[in-house]
Amino acid sequence: MDPSKQAYVVAIIIQLIYTGMYVVSKAAFNLGMNTYVFIFYRQAAATVLLLPLAIVLERRNAPPMSFRLFLKLFVYALLGNTVSMNLYNISLKYTSATVASATSNSVPVITFFLAVLLRLEVVRLRSPSGMAKAAGVALCLAGVMTIALYMGPPMSPVNHHRAFGGSPSGSGHHETSSSSKGTWIKGTFLMLLSNTTWSLWIVLQASLLKEYPNKLLATLMQCLLSTAQSFLLAVAVERDLAAWKLRLDVGLLAVAYSGLVVTGVSFYLQAWCIEKRGPVFLAMSNPLGLLLTIFCSSFFLGEIVHLGSLLGGALLVGGLYSVLWGKSKDHPPSDPPLPDHQHHQALKNRTNSISNEDYEEKQQQQKEEKQLKDLLVMEASPPVHHQV
Secondary structure, three states: OHHHHHHHHHHHHHHHHHHHHHHHHHHHHHHOOOHHHHHHHHHHHHHHHHHHHHHHOOOOOOOOOOOOHHHHHHHHHHHHHHHHHHHHHHHHHOHHHHHHHHHHHHHHHHHHHHHHHHHOOOOOOHHHHHHHHHHHHHHHHHHHHHHHHHHEEEEEOOOOOOOOOOOOOOOOOOOOOOOHHHHHHHHHHHHHHHHHHHHHHHHHHHHHHHHHHHHHHHHHHHHHHHHHHHHHHHHHHOOOOOHOOOOOOHHHHHHHHHHHHHHHHHHHHHHHHHHHHHHHHHHHHHHHHHHHHHHHHHHHHHOEEEHHHHHHHHHHHHHHHHHHHHHHHHOOOOOOOOHHHHHHHHHHHHHHHHHOOOHHHHHHHHHHHHHOOOOOOOOOOOOOOOOO
8 A cells, every 4th residue: 555545544443443432332321331330441451451561661661750750640640531531431421422522623622722821832813823723712612512502403313223222311312301401511511521631631741751751651550540540439439239240242342442442553553643644634534533423323323413513513623623723833844955965965974873784773673662662652532632
């Protein structure tokens, strides 16, 4: 395959993986799986995957960890994993897979907004890029409000015979009663709060990785701490032992899929795609995930997608692209090309700096090891999250 087309194929595969996560998780919740228990099992599965990787790759060069740093990792795990994921799953139970996919487009926008509040980003409202960023934040807010407050006429599902059985409550079949509408509004804003806590976690990771640059171990520690936190929270909320039993049903499939496929396969593909084409390219593929989720949730879950969700999703996508465009204009232009004689001299100097073939081989080996260590830069997350 043409190397220039591989990134597009990988981006589509990533969106398909996350579409599967939305649909399978929603199906598990429709069948009655406890959301808190689900998070514990998902984090435990991700820890089981990460632990052998950390042992193999970092057993000799693990940097020391102070008690202060451990407390910081504990707080970050609580904020960005335990709280964010539990809020996300509760909101998914109250709304639909389509809403989950649509609101994922708000994560880069919220991350940018929080970076501005923390003075990590500067917005010049008089410049075109500044106006685009401000417009993106406004469109994001308008999209969330549209999804929450305007339901609109329903669209018929693609398939009336759901592949995953269970009660349709909370899966897009919303009555006109005030209680149902209140649940929908509450679920939408819980989804926004989940994305906000996750975006704050992304911003805080920048300072954490300066203090502790080993991404794999930092991720493993947060995942391990989140597993313990999720267990305590689930025990406090769910005392019925029957709810903790995993059976050969869609609940077990959702746990294995989210903890192993999403954590292992998709994060590796994201690291590869970002390396080849950059984070903006990957973030721009998010709307494809929304279209895939609309179709798959309608086909497999029998969800009825309402016009309000589509309009809100369109506004969120517009906000995403507006912020990404503004960010793209922040980068200074590249240096002009050197004249031919300077180019040849620079190439000669670079060639002379490589002492021998062993050095090149060592550099390549170090690059491959670094790619392996960066497989899991972030925890298994609700939507596809990208730093802006």
